[in-house]
Amino acid sequence: MTQEFDLTPDARVLQMLGEINLHQWRCVAELIDNSIDGFVGAARAGTPIDHPEITITIPTPNKSDARLSIRDNGPGMAIDVLERAVRAGWSGNNPLTNLGLFGMGFNIATARLGTVTEVWTTRAGEPEWVGVRIDLEGLRASQSYKTPRQTRVKPDHTQHGTEIIITKLKPDQRAYLARSANLGAIRKHLARAYSAILRESEAGRIRLKVNGTKLEPRRHCHWDPDRSVELSDGTVVHAVERFDVALAPRRYCTHCMRALSGDEEQCPNGGPNCEIVTTERRVRGWVGLQRYLHKSDFGIDFIRNGRKIEIGSKDLFAWNNGDNAEIEYPIDDPRNRGRFVGEVHLDHCRVSYTKDRFERDDPSWEEMVRVVRGEGPLRPQAAKQSGFDGNTSPLYKLFQAFRRSSPQGKNGLWSRVLVVKDNDRSEQMAQSFYENDADYLDDERWWKLVEEQDKEILGESGDTDLPDGFLDDGEDGSTSGGSQGDTDGADVSPEPEPAEPPAERNQIHELSRKYVHPTYRVEFQVEAFASEPTDKALTGSLPWSFELDDVATRTYAFVMNPTHDVFRSTTMTAMDALLTELSVQTLDFLKGQVHDVTLANILADYRSSYASATRLEPSEVISMANTGLEEFAKAVANLIPEGQGQTYYAELSKPDREHVARRMAARGVVDVPKVISEGRFWEYMDPQAVVATFTRHPELFFDGKYWSDPYETLSFGADHIDEEARRRLVLRYEAYLGDTLWLANQSSRDLETANRDEIIRASCSLRLMKPDVDLE
Known part of the structure; x- marks a missing residue:
């Protein structure tokens, strides 16, 4: 009779980990985490890596020999550390201060992508690379977890780093990675998930490259933090509300990876390897106002040790009264669009083993909720009815000031809610922001649109200063019909008539943009201006003109006279005039190229794309x-x-x-x-x-x-x-x-x-x- 049981798991366990549904970009992120931890560990040890860099190579052809690799120039690992690092479920790092070195995430990510994984590592001064090959099908066939150590030549002994190579990619994974659009999506997700680390980290500025393209951190397109409004009670609310709150220290077992409750002195598991540490805890970050509205692209990012675990979460926008959750934002926009965004650093809260969600049953989560959104509903009346009062949390303040997507009241100002009425235009400008166009990085272009909207409400037509010489012609104040007097009896030659000053043009920022026909892709870069009837472009009492103004940049000037009779109508606006011109120009361009195209369908397409704000949906x-x-x-x-x-x-x-x-x-x-x-x-x-x-x-x-x-x-x-x-x-x-x-x-x-x-x-x-x- 046997005296002991062998509990070594079957090798199929590793393959089954690959059945856990983890998005491809998260699989790559798990392996990036390992590299970042290596850089951070070196910095904490006083031996920081110069120019830290992580290079990801994603296969683009859908071939059987396709391979995915992640390589860094980090400190590398000793052989014993490498052996433990690839062991299922092992983690050799403090989960409170690191992203998590290898461990279960490594096994899930690699098994999800393919069936063979090689890990190679070397430290500065070592003569060779040392590696381990994990062949899931081979392990299953041999029913053994033992695999031989491998080595490869290292010509430069000063070289250091780690490389993970995944081969025998699964057919569905190869097919996904081979689609070019998915490569762009992976880049976008990684740039957003690691945006804080890519800007700065303990290890310095880490470079992250995907297929040779360096990733730039994807920042939030929010309004300038200095912009603010004042509530009726005198409270000033900024477009970005920051917070940094210290919480009470908490004891934590680093072996069991769990926090102890307030009355627990020792880890309840009581294992011999349990180690209790006291951790300092903070909730810091910001919540703010995006420059455009969107049905899904908004929400709060939750960050653990620099990596965004949850992106665009809407959880804090709901009030849970114990029985059910009531959505509180967005509730004031007819199209159900939102614009509240933010980043919350929550390093001390547990996350799921797939690192895609913070554990809601961790007490630290509830503490964060109280800091960021306070207790009770965000809606003032609902809060009052439920007995909650005195909420001063950042999200509560933001909600009171900016919950609406249009001004309140007949004469409400757009600057009061910081909204660009033409949201399609605002989104287009935001795309330029995300592409790091220098002209769109600050919010001035958005603000000019808001100012124009307010002028329209207030009935202002812009600068009303009189032009020089309107009341007198002479510098001495004499009028045009006055005599200068005799000068020793000599004839006085009349002074030449001063040149008439050019008409002043005021840019219409709401209309100045790039216009692209949605079907035929004809493009026009337009600068729009409101001007006077005397403008040279409006000769002959024209209500507007449309001309190529800059040949080099193919920029057109749309100049309109807002006082013309044609605009004294409920059915004719400057936008209507401009779209009509664009339609005529587009039709002229397409002659001889496209058959059965008419002015009617071109104009309908332009209005569908750029005049949605006036639609009676x-x-x-x-x-x-x-x-x-x-x-x-x-x-x-x-x-x-x-x-x-x-x-x-x-x-x-x-x-x-x-x-x-x-x-x-x-x-x-x-x-x-x-x-x-x-x-x-x-x-x-x-x-x-x-x-x-x-x-x-x-x-x-x-x-x-x-x-x-x-x-x-x-x-x-x-x-x-x-x-x-x-x-x-x-x-x-x-x-x-x-x-x-x-x-x-x-x-x-x-x-x-x-x-x-x-x-x-x-x-x-x-x-x-x-x-x-x-x-x-």
Whole structure:
């Protein structure tokens, strides 16, 4: 009878690790981590590597002999360290301060990509490279984990580093890597994951090259941190809010890789190799505002020891009330686009063995959440209802200032929310930012667009200074008809007429950009200007002109006269004029090259690409109408005098009260009397009933409470005239609310067949019913 059991795992275990679903770029990242740890370890030991570099070679042909390699010029490993490094599950580094040297991640990554892996390493002064070959199929056939040591010639004894070579790539992996688009995706992912390390690390600036191309860190395209707005309570919120918070030190077992709870003195596992250390802990980073909106490209990156483990996470944008998670951002954009971004360094929190997620059950995660977003909901009203108050976290502040993607109120300014209205243009400029175009690295071009948008709202036409000589012709102040007097009786020659100054052109940044036809790829680089009727480009009272201005750069100048009669129309804008010119030019270019092309389809394509902001998209306007009515109803709780909620509730008809009761029950409201006394029952009313209540109590909304129009403060000197003016004011806003109700009650199919003028009118009413004050 046997006296012991042999628990050596079957060699198939290593092959099974390769079945774990790990994205190709993460497999490469696992091997990059090993190299970075080597550089960092050398720096900490006082022997830093000069010009640290990691070179990745990814096969592009889909051939059976394809190989993937990662090579560095790090310190290299001793033979005994190499032996342990490739052993399944082993890790020889402090997981708190390193990315993790080899270990399980190495085995998963290499087995995922191929069936044969070689690891070669050498240190400075050693005469040869030493290597180990891991052949998964060979190990399985021999049922043994033993593999011979290998060596190769090293001509230069000063050379040092490590190289990992993966061969016999799996067919699906070869096919994926052979697609050129996937090589670009891997580069993009790695540039983002290691952006902090590529900028600077303990080991200095590490160069990372993929197939000969040096990776530049992919930075966030956020607004300048110095840009800020002031909330109604005086709080200043910056476009980038930074934080660096020290947490209480915690004891940690380096052998078991787990943190101890506050009352634990020893590791619960109690193993002989357990080693307890006390670790200092910090949560640092920033949250900020991206310069463009996007449906998916936003969120917070979570970083461990310099590598981004989670990229673009949306988890902090949801409030978990214990039963379910409520999405709080983005909720104010009709297209469900967001722009909150950030980076959070969380070195002391556990991550999954595949290093693609922080463990949410680690207490350190909850501590980070409290630092970054605080306790309770981000929505002020929801926070108040849930009993949370006094949140000063960076994400909470950012939410209060910039949650919306358009200005609040009829006269709201875009600078108040830092949004470029033409988001397609903003995204195009962001692409130039990501390509490291020097003209787009700062946010000035975005800011000029915002300023133009505000001028349009404020009715400003730009610089109104009078030109020199407008009021007088002489330097001494004499007018053009005055006499200079005699000069010793001599004839005085008349001074030559001063040359008329050229018309002043003001650039229209909103229109200045590259335009590309989506089908035929005809390109135009355009600089747009607003000018005066006297501009030489507008001779003959032209409303606009379009000419090739710079032959070398193929840049066209679009010059328009904003005071021309053609632009005094709701159906003709500068954008319409420019797209018409582009269409004519494109049609002319395509003559003789493309058959069956017409001005109509070219113009339609251009408008689809560049005039999306003026589209009457049914689903979007319906969503905006519903959102507007919800905000209107929610605002009432703050408008009703304190303690008067029950009085206003009693005015409701019996059917309206029953409707409110059903909605409260459906949403799980517990403290019904409190909701009624605070006036929050409006949130649960039928929208039609909300509008009817406005008609009964218009005094709650005007005089700067919701809208700025005077109501109770109206004074024309006679009571009956004041009452008539108030009645007309209420009728006007009832019409706005009625149009918004009509929109909210439509389906997309209804609007597809509705009268276009009705939709335009309702859309205008939707904008006009917006509040004039900042309610939160």
